[in-house]
Amino acid sequence: MHFYVYLEQSFRxxxxxxxxxxxxxxxxxxxxxxxxxxxxxxxxAPVSADNCAAFLKEYEAVGKLLVMRIEREEGNLYPLYQA
Structure with a gap:
């Protein structure tokens, strides 16, 4: 979060x-x-046979969300502070 505050202040x-x-x-x-x-x-509630399918589904969703976020940051945000 400190990073974003720094960037916001840099672009006054x-x-x-x-x-x-x-x-x-x-x-x-x-x-x-x-x-x-x-x-x-x-x-x-640690992963067990009862909740394994739900865990895997949520785990995959979290991973996809983070990958999408990183790609957007690399494409849109990184160029701002590299200049």
């Missing part, structure tokens, strides 16, 4: 890029909450 006066960074930051907060919830759920 550039409202378009500042808004883009803010959106990435807000989205990442939501993703982080979802991942923490996923981890807690399976810490409280």
């Amino acid at each position: 006066g550039d409202e378009e890029n500042k808004a883009l960074i803010h959106d990435f930051r807000r989205e990442m907060n939501g993703i982080a909450r979802g991942v923490v919830e996923f981890v807690r759920r399976y810490q409280q």
Whole structure:
């Protein structure tokens, strides 16, 4: 989160890029909450034969979400601070 705050401050006066960074930051907060919830759920009820299918489905969904997020950051956000 510190990274996003730093970037937002770096783009003072550039409202378009500042808004883009803010959106990435807000989205990442939501993703982080979802991942923490996923981890807690399976810490409280470890994977077993009864919940294995649900675990695998959620695990795959979390992985896809993170891959999509990384690809968007690499394509949209990284170029902003490399310049």
